[in-house]
Amino acid sequence: MTTVDFDPGTAAGRATEAILHDTLHGTERGVVVDSPPGAGKSTLVVRAALELAAAGRPLMVVAQTNAQVDDLVLRLAEKNPELPVGRLHSSDTDAYDKALDELPQVRTSAKAADLAGLPVVLSTAAKWAHVKVDEPWRHAIVDEAYQMRSDSLLAVAGLFERALFVGDPGQLDPFSIVGGEQWAGLSYDPSASAVTTLLAHNPGLPQHRLPVSWRLPASAAPLVSDAFYPYTPFRSGTAHGDRRLAFAVPSDGSGPDRVIDEAAESGWGLLELPARHTPRTDPEAVRAVATVVRRLLDRGGAATSERSPGPTPLTADRVAVGTAHRDQAAAVRAALAELGVRDVTVDTANRLQGREYDVTVVLHPLSGRPDATAFHLETGRLCVLASRHRHACIMVCRAGVPDLLDDYPATEPVQLGTLVKFPDGWEANHAVLSHLTEHRVLWRP
Amino acid sequence: MSLITTLARLEAVDSGRAQPAATVRHRHLSDRPLVFVPLTTSGETGAPLGALVGTDRDAPRLLVVPQPRDRDLRFTFLADLADVVLPHIESYADAVEAAERTETDPETGKRVKVAAELCADAPQLIVPSRTGLDFVRLLGRSMRFRRTAEQDPDAPYPAPPRVPLLGRWLTHYGERARVPGSSLLLALTDVLSRHWATGQSGLEDQHLGALLAWIEPPVGMTGAEAARRAELARDADGQLLCPPAGPATDPAFDNKLLAPAIERYDRARTALAAAEDPLTADARLAALTAAEREIRDLVASRTRPTWDAVWRGLDLLRALPAGAHVEGRWTRDRWSFTAHRDRVRAGEPPQPRRDDAVTAANKLATREREQARLEAQEALDDPLVMAGRRLAGEAFAGEVTDVVMAYSEGRRPSPRPLVTVRTDDLPHLAERARVYRSLDGRPQSAEFVGYEAEGVLTLRVLDRMGRGKEPEPGSVPEKGDRVCFTLFEHEQRGGAKLPDPEDTPWTHGGPPGEAPPEAPDPVTEEDVL
Numbered sequence: 014m015t016t017v018d019f020d021p022g023t024a025a026g027r028a029t030e031a032i033l034h035d036t037l038h039g040t041e042r043g044v045v046v047d048s049p050p051g052a053g054k055s056t057l058v059v060r061a062a063l064e065l066a067a068a069g070r071p072l073m074v075v076a077q078t079n080a081q082v083d084d085l086v087l088r089l090a091e092k093n094p095e096l097p098v099g100r101l102h103s104s105d106t107d108a109y110d111k112a113l114d115e116l117p118q119v120r121t122s123a124k125a126a127d128l129a130g131l132p133v134v135l136s137t138a139a140k141w142a143h144v145k146v147d148e149p150w151r152h153a154i155v156d157e158a159y160q161m162r163s164d165s166l167l168a169v170a171g172l173f174e175r176a177l178f179v180g181d182p183g184q185l186d187p188f189s190i191v192g193g194e195q196w197a198g199l200s201y202d203p204s205a206s207a208v209t210t211l212l213a214h215n216p217g218l219p220q221h222r223l224p225v226s227w228r229l230p231a232s233a234a235p236l237v238s239d240a241f242y243p244y245t246p247f248r249s250g251t252a253h254g255d256r257r258l259a260f261a262v263p264s265d266g267s268g269p270d271r272v273i274d275e276a277a278e279s280g281w282g283l284l285e286l287p288a289r290h291t292p293r294t295d296p297e298a299v300r301a302v303a304t305v306v307r308r309l310l311d312r313g314g315a316a317t318s319e320r321s322p323g324p325t326p327l328t329a330d331r332v333a334v335g336t337a338h339r340d341q342a343a344a345v346r347a348a349l350a351e352l353g354v355r356d357v358t359v360d361t362a363n364r365l366q367g368r369e370y371d372v373t374v375v376l377h378p379l380s381g382r383p384d385a386t387a388f389h390l391e392t393g394r395l396c397v398l399a400s401r402h403r404h405a406c407i408m409v410c411r412a413g414v415p416d417l418l419d420d421y422p423a424t425e426p427v428q429l430g431t432l433v434k435f436p437d438g439w440e441a442n443h444a445v446l447s448h449l450t451e452h453r454v455l456w457r458p
Numbered sequence: 459m460s461l462i463t464t465l466a467r468l469e470a471v472d473s474g475r476a477q478p479a480a481t482v483r484h485r486h487l488s489d490r491p492l493v494f495v496p497l498t499t500s501g502e503t504g505a506p507l508g509a510l511v512g513t514d515r516d517a518p519r520l521l522v523v524p525q526p527r528d529r530d531l532r533f534t535f536l537a538d539l540a541d542v543v544l545p546h547i548e549s550y551a552d553a554v555e556a557a558e559r560t561e562t563d564p565e566t567g568k569r570v571k572v573a574a575e576l577c578a579d580a581p582q583l584i585v586p587s588r589t590g591l592d593f594v595r596l597l598g599r600s601m602r603f604r605r606t607a608e609q610d611p612d613a614p615y616p617a618p619p620r621v622p623l624l625g626r627w628l629t630h631y632g633e634r635a636r637v638p639g640s641s642l643l644l645a646l647t648d649v650l651s652r653h654w655a656t657g658q659s660g661l662e663d664q665h666l667g668a669l670l671a672w673i674e675p676p677v678g679m680t681g682a683e684a685a686r687r688a689e690l691a692r693d694a695d696g697q698l699l700c701p702p703a704g705p706a707t708d709p710a711f712d713n714k715l716l717a718p719a720i721e722r723y724d725r726a727r728t729a730l731a732a733a734e735d736p737l738t739a740d741a742r743l744a745a746l747t748a749a750e751r752e753i754r755d756l757v758a759s760r761t762r763p764t765w766d767a768v769w770r771g772l773d774l775l776r777a778l779p780a781g782a783h784v785e786g787r788w789t790r791d792r793w794s795f796t797a798h799r800d801r802v803r804a805g806e807p808p809q810p811r812r813d814d815a816v817t818a819a820n821k822l823a824t825r826e827r828e829q830a831r832l833e834a835q836e837a838l839d840d841p842l843v844m845a846g847r848r849l850a851g852e853a854f855a856g857e858v859t860d861v862v863m864a865y866s867e868g869r870r871p872s873p874r875p876l877v878t879v880r881t882d883d884l885p886h887l888a889e890r891a892r893v894y895r896s897l898d899g900r901p902q903s904a905e906f907v908g909y910e911a912e913g914v915l916t917l918r919v920l921d922r923m924g925r926g927k928e929p930e931p932g933s934v935p936e937k938g939d940r941v942c943f944t945l946f947e948h949e950q951r952g953g954a955k956l957p958d959p960e961d962t963p964w965t966h967g968g969p970p971g972e973a974p975p976e977a978p979d980p981v982t983e984e985d986v987l
Binding site for chain 1: 461636812813814815816819821825829830886953962964
């Protein structure tokens, strides 16, 4: 890729202008925007919301979780404190972030009628599904549309005339707890993603793509782009050298310290434990993850980036641990507590979606497994785990995963009429592992 | 696979016997189930070879298609099947009880209760294995669109009168079987492996013979040996001692026994057709009858062992007491049966080939709700299942060590007692997580406050303590009580109402509209033998 005449800021600006033009002045009922990790999706949503509101079009915003809705409300309020905003919430206790109560322009209610007439009303898809209106909204923005299920779009699509759909096609697909094979291949398969159904029925809708990831460093963007977005490449908004991670305390020569240094240097680190079949909450791997986190915090890390002139200290809230399963997350939390580490986010890939940290430590989904199931192979899971960081990502994994991948070819039945998703998890896992092998530190705890 | 299942399977390997995975029966079993053991013809999808069907374990009805590719003989088989199945189904249709149903009032849009009929019981259909379920669906699909001579006098190959109706019922049963926890149509291997953990893989558990061998190994054999024998042992002629539960047959049986017998039958039939004088015809008819009898005997010999195995499996399940929520789930099955009875009686057309967008979404929502309900109810009904959830960190049991009365803030303080529980379990409790326990069969919720020490946690009880300032007696755990709280909810909320199919939005292709009637496939040479 030649980068001489490519200015990421200009390219991203051009894409945003085109999206806003289609949204505000286009003739189609929908506009679809694909956004790679950290490409400014939320910024785009906020900007589009403000422009639609400024144009006097009543707007509803559909997000998937309460945290996402609250985050958008706060961002809207920050950008335009004058704009009256409605936050529709469920009638549960703690249905929304109490920080919203501090904002005078934000009206919260569990009843849509109380919010009628406000220029922007935001809520989750689940709550919108219970709303009934005589007159549909002129416009809607659907955030995280690739994580929304087709049936949940079906429940809310009657509420709006036109919509902007924004999402990341590379993240985890929506799932259902029961089998939906009987509808596989139908254009409106209820367990497929909302965008799949939308485009199957409206193939002519304008589709845009945000071309620059502002989160991923120059060391990570090419790998994530090649492994997970081979046909829609993107690049990093920063160059090599724009971001630096340095540690005040030198390495003590142990595996965790060596992998931290490797990751600080190259952006990636693989801490490889000896091959072994283990239970899901592999005690050695969990302890290794916790030790890496402990050392990250102990060694006085400082992150330099384009955001601030001087280095900022690497504190616990800038570090996250990602796992595949909830029990693994619980085990890591327990191990961290034992080492006296607090305030480090430990969560599964599902819950880390959309979040951003300076350094992430990931327990590889296939580590120690005797088999590779569709769940563990899912492209989106690895993509989420490998794309949350601004500086460096450290994977902890048992040896032997490439052999495991070779031993287990994909065995999912082929369904006629379904869109085959590329790359498959097998391919993506191989791509990521072969890159990580160059940054491997062997360690026998 | 959960940790407790893994453990049970390891124990099964170790002890040589399947281990109980449940202490109660989690599916309804009818007193008079209709057992259906079908066989299919290899190489020809949806061509039944024969079946054993009936409600009497000692007197099954044997139905056979001597030449499976002959469409007329297939229709005869289906008509015979309808003569067994439909009277059984219809015998349940008229015994009704009065019940109430919530409906949306078309004028006010409010949910109102209306009086309705509910069938007092519903017919239950049992097939040996999961592939049997697929076969029921396949038969249903192949029959429900057929036209009888009465419906369409011009149909070139009219179906026997009751065959399309059987197709609609089998389709309904096949669809219902996809709803988690439903019992209208059960695959015995699924039900047995829900209640016993064997020392083999889930895939191997789908072999009814092997599964039963693990649960009840013959004297002097381990489960593994008996299962191996059930899967592989052959007699001197190379035939399996324990024929597969079907519908697919063993290739050795197809090649060595069935194919020659069918060929003899074909020859006898051709010879009979060519007979010119009555005397020859008589002799050749006798030969044809003998050839047909031979095929009947062959089919009977492959289905009867499975038939007996199914009843043995049912005996094993009957020995378990029914779980407390099984009756409630069966009532849903009865509603499902009654609703389809009403649709048939109202003269509605058969189920469409494919669900429209709204129907598909509604079905998926129902099944997800039922799955969550089933998982919660099984755990509440069965301490062994609950133990699995506790081991997975989704529930915890322990002893109440302290109760401190506290009140909510606000104008009208309500009781919010703090309950301290000592437990050996390791629940995955997040900050302020909600937990639930069953209080007189209804869920009471509490909030996780924090750990006092290792294994000692404090909860704040939130509801079901009455309206007064003091909690109603018995509504708050007392010191020394054994309690079990779950992190999952016990009851499922209803989902949002989806638009009517005629209001399908533009994102999903708009209203389905009046589908143009599909032209039947053109009749080709292969269709007519």
